[in-house]
Amino acid sequence: MIDRRFVGAALRPYTVTVERERLIRYAAAIGLSAAAFSDLGAARAAGYPDLPLPPALLAGLERDEPGDFLAKMGVRLTDVRHVEQGFTHHAQVHAGDVLTFAPVITDIRVRGPLRFVVRETAVTRAGEPVAELRQVILVPAGDEAFGGEER
CATH class of the missing domain: 3.10.129.10 (Hotdog Thioesterase)
Structure with a gap:
């Protein structure tokens, strides 16, 4: 007990x-329109090694x-x-x-x-x-x- x-x-x-695809779906679901959250080229151009994880998604993981x-x-x-x-x-x-x-x-x-x-x-x-x-x-x-x- x-x-x-x-x-x-x-x-x-x-x-x-x-997973990259999960990040893309999450960003779309919460309305993150910045290309760095859905496009690898844009993420790298912004200085990220890959798509960045929106911090609140950690709870979803x-x-x-x-x-x-x-x-x-x-x-x-x-x-x-x-x-x-x-x-x-x-x-x-x-x-x-x-x-x-x-x-x-x-x-x-x-x-x-x-x-x-x-x-x-x-x-x-x-x-x-x-x-x-x-x-x-x-x-x-x-x-x-x-x-x-x-x-």
Whole structure:
């Protein structure tokens, strides 16, 4: 069941290769009209080695969805809500980069009948920091959210 003993739990790291076509689709979907986000020649002319990744897309590359770690805590996924997301960026990412995501449960806060689970993910490229991602998930207390009595 969900409790503070999960704080500090490191989830399995994984790698993602940034795909050029995904960057092009994302840029179009959010209305980035600058050619550097969709045309390799324009990106190189702007000084990039390949298409640059819009920073918010890092969250979209996170493969380890909240359900993976919440299910291990005994939480029913139909009862959770996404509350907050944040990013700290250290380096520009480009198409072709291989990124490693290393998520950790950094906090579980209790506010009355609510539990807030905080997951922070370090993103690196060849061992160098690229970004830190932060996500807060709301888990309501109660038998239906926890699949039984909460501890």
